[in-house]
Amino acid sequence: MTDHYSALGLDAGASLSDIKKAFRQKASQYHPDRNPSADAPARFRTAQEAYDVLSDADSRQAYDENRKRNLLDSPIDTAREIWQSYFSTITQSS
Structure with a gap:
């Protein structure tokens, strides 16, 4: 499961305006028409999916309830996914 907050570079307490702003930045950065990188379309889709979920109350x-449930049901697996997502974000932005 993709962490939609980290896909947009946000924390779980982000406001709707923060979500919109982060999406616009990611969309501009990874739009396939503006970014020739091979992974740009996938990263653009990830940002779009995150925005679609997080912008609708x-x-x-x-999504937030499911995240909490997953954390409580399997904390080790959840922690592993969080760290993997974090490290992949760091290595991709370098």
């Missing part, structure tokens, strides 16, 4: 609430 009902979808965001369901």
Whole structure:
């Protein structure tokens, strides 16, 4: 499962305006028409999916509840996914 907050470079307490701003920045950075990188389309889609979920109040609430449930059900696996996502973000932005 992709962490939509980290896909946009946000924390879980981000406001709707923060989400919109982060999406615009990521979309501009990774739009395939502006970025010739091979991974740009995939990263653009990831940002779009994150925005679609986080910008809708009902979808965001369901997503947040699912994140909490996953953390409680399998904390080791969840921690591993969080760290892998974090390190892949760092290595990709370098």
